[in-house]
Amino acid sequence: xxxxxxxxxxxxxxxxxxxxxxxxxxxxxxxxxxxxxxxxxxxxxxxxxxxxxxxxxxxxxxxxxxxxxxxxxxxxxxxxxxxxxxxxxxxxxxxxxxxxxxxxxxxxxxxxxxxxxxxxxxxxxxxxxxxxxxxxxxxxxxxxxxxxxxxxxxxxxxxxxxxxxxxxxxxxxxxxxxxxxxxxxxxxxxxxxxxxxxxxxxxxxxxxxxxxxxxxxxxxxxxxxxxxxxxxxxxxxxxxxxxxxxxxxxxxxxxxxxxxxxxxxxxxxxxxxxxxxxxxxxxxxxxxxxxxxxxxxxxxxxxxxxxxxxxxxxxxxxxxxxxxxxxxxxxxxxxxxxxxxxxxxxxxxxxxxxxxxxxxxxxxxxxxxxxxxxxxxxxxxxxxxxxxxxxxxxxxxxxxxxxxxxxxxxx
Amino acid sequence: xxxxxxxxxxxxxxxxxxxxxxxxxxxxxxxxxxxxxxxxxxxxxxxxxxxxxxxxxxxxxxxxxxxxxxxxxxxxxxxxxxxxxxxxxxxxxxxxxxxxxxxxxxxxxxxxxxxxxxxxxxxxxxxxxxxxxxxxxxxxxxxxxxxxxxxxxxxxxxxxxxxxxxxxxxxxxxxxxxxxxxxxxxxxxxxxxxxxxxxxxxxxxxxxxxxxxxxxxxxxxxxxxxxxxxxxxxxxxxxxxxxxxxxxxxxxxxxxxxxxxxxxxxxxxxxxxxxxxxxxxxxxxxxxxxxxxxxxxxxxxxxx
Numbered sequence: 001x002x003x004x005x006x007x008x009x010x011x012x013x014x015x016x017x018x019x020x021x022x023x024x025x026x027x028x029x030x031x032x033x034x035x036x037x038x039x040x041x042x043x044x045x046x047x048x049x050x051x052x053x054x055x056x057x058x059x060x061x062x063x064x065x066x067x068x069x070x071x072x073x074x075x076x077x078x079x080x081x082x083x084x085x086x087x088x089x090x091x092x093x094x095x096x097x098x099x100x101x102x103x104x105x106x107x108x109x110x111x112x113x114x115x116x117x118x119x120x121x122x123x124x125x126x127x128x129x130x131x132x133x134x135x136x137x138x139x140x141x142x143x144x145x146x147x148x149x150x151x152x153x154x155x156x157x158x159x160x161x162x163x164x165x166x167x168x169x170x171x172x173x174x175x176x177x178x179x180x181x182x183x184x185x186x187x188x189x190x191x192x193x194x195x196x197x198x199x200x201x202x203x204x205x206x207x208x209x210x211x212x213x214x215x216x217x218x219x220x221x222x223x224x225x226x227x228x229x230x231x232x233x234x235x236x237x238x239x240x241x242x243x244x245x246x247x248x249x250x251x252x253x254x255x256x257x258x259x260x261x262x263x264x265x266x267x268x269x270x271x272x273x274x275x276x277x278x279x280x281x282x283x284x285x286x287x288x289x290x291x292x293x294x295x296x297x298x299x300x301x302x303x304x305x306x307x308x309x310x311x312x313x314x315x316x317x318x319x320x321x322x323x324x325x326x327x328x329x330x331x332x333x334x335x336x337x338x339x340x341x342x343x344x345x346x347x348x349x350x351x352x353x354x355x356x357x358x359x360x361x362x363x364x365x366x367x368x369x370x371x372x373x374x375x376x377x378x379x380x381x382x383x384x385x386x387x388x389x390x391x392x393x394x395x396x397x398x399x400x401x402x403x404x405x406x407x408x409x410x411x
Numbered sequence: 412x413x414x415x416x417x418x419x420x421x422x423x424x425x426x427x428x429x430x431x432x433x434x435x436x437x438x439x440x441x442x443x444x445x446x447x448x449x450x451x452x453x454x455x456x457x458x459x460x461x462x463x464x465x466x467x468x469x470x471x472x473x474x475x476x477x478x479x480x481x482x483x484x485x486x487x488x489x490x491x492x493x494x495x496x497x498x499x500x501x502x503x504x505x506x507x508x509x510x511x512x513x514x515x516x517x518x519x520x521x522x523x524x525x526x527x528x529x530x531x532x533x534x535x536x537x538x539x540x541x542x543x544x545x546x547x548x549x550x551x552x553x554x555x556x557x558x559x560x561x562x563x564x565x566x567x568x569x570x571x572x573x574x575x576x577x578x579x580x581x582x583x584x585x586x587x588x589x590x591x592x593x594x595x596x597x598x599x600x601x602x603x604x605x606x607x608x609x610x611x612x613x614x615x616x617x618x619x620x621x622x623x624x625x626x627x628x629x630x631x632x633x634x635x636x637x638x639x640x641x642x643x644x645x646x647x648x649x650x651x652x653x654x655x656x657x658x659x660x661x662x663x664x665x666x667x668x669x670x671x672x673x674x675x676x677x678x679x680x681x682x683x684x685x686x687x688x689x690x691x692x693x694x695x696x697x698x699x700x701x702x703x704x705x706x707x708x709x710x711x712x713x714x715x
Binding site for chain 1: 456491492553556557560565568572573574575659661664674675676677
């Protein structure tokens, strides 16, 4: 059982109601009960929620879970509106720093503290995103840009570009049911066949760094002792020959159509050729790609874990019972040792075991960057690429280049 | 006669409906998983699938779809639960505006240059016009669009880069679409005019002493315009069907962009409705073109 006492701050809903323990209970109960809640599985462990008074409530769990508090990151909704079946997807009401204004062509929020409007505009083409920022049609641009566009932005006089280390983990997933990839030597050979340092240097934004496992070394459950597989095509060839593979080894790599991922796949294809691996790249639209991955219809695929905060990710991605649709063990990795270590939450050893077994080929933690108009100040870049920095951003009191514009726009 | 032609449209539309329905349901991807996430319990998925009618056999789903359609009901979006008719009515005007302006640009540029090229056959204006038309035809919209943005929006600062926030926002996407079409029109006008200018009736007109201006504008151009009507009809059909790439690049909230978004979200009813509207627009614009052709050229009669 976990008992929570609500603090004094953040107790006002955007429609003026006072936030109480009843609202917290109703929110988490609705997540369990609603048939179309994507969170129902995540909170299935809650057996009962009891409200003690306006400020206190107890969560009873079916199974002990020491990380339970870290899961409670869902925004709280008013109990009264939940009971009425209010359509929160059209008229969201929350208690956070920003309140919903409208979502027609763009998403418009308002910062509660000072009524500053913030508009999020979806601009799919990276070049267009950059040009809009340069022209002053938007104020902030963060993430999802090829490095040459970041370099272009750095040369623009009216802009500030900041880069920092990130924690989003890029990897190649391997299908452990594939007869070729079941062989440990083949997986090791592939790890030695990718020159990650060269890719990081030439094709990624600044702040990107080598990764060995999902959680970065600075995370409390991270493992800083894992040694990287350095690029060594000769060693890769040797391992493949040892495994009885006739070269060239032909493999199919599936990727989404995202420009950057296709480009990275092309680089890896060229590097692997040196190691005797012929990589065929198939880039598919997101729906088809993701469906293929979940169905295990792949040999290799490239993806990224974004915003991972807790080590439970190892259970979701590598436990033998987490094969889709129950989890995200898309490569059907099944290893009793790993399962046992996960069961006792020995995350350091889990990371080491995964690194040794290589159901994923770890690539890098993608660096974060933000480019913004020089008129802005106070925005801080977060390692997971979130937009939390908008809580503090301010427009300097300069003579505005575009008078009359009061909104801070992001894309 | 028009009714006969309209009836002939029905099998085409039915074919489009059937093909679209099968294609969107057979490609990998599941809207329920897109909505619930991949780790949602099976029971929840099954429940939502049943609510959306996706657990029924394909044939039953298609029959329900046709039944609703016969009552003019395009259904609701799986994601936003919005009425699809409303969504289309919001998006269509944007696509129509863009298509008409692009057509206007194409005609204003393609027609005079095509005529000039034909009149100055194998001289420098002809070669320049040919070079221009080939260059424009060879530039894909995903390249030409950003190039125009850089030039007209960023460097010169005359126009907004993208979006629909200002009236001038339409100019860049319209230019991007219009230039490609102008290239085709220019080539067609030139070829058509060259052919007509060597006809006997043009020689006769000149022999009668009519001014060259009158010969070109009243006699030759009128005859040369006939094949252009067909090209224009086909191109307008394509433009009205939603310029998918251009609308996506420029953030133009038209039918083309709605189609792309619905495919990505596996929002089956919206994809089907978009394709249906696109097919209808295409077929009807071409029907209108045929009728106009018959009006312009008395030799063409549908009865025959």
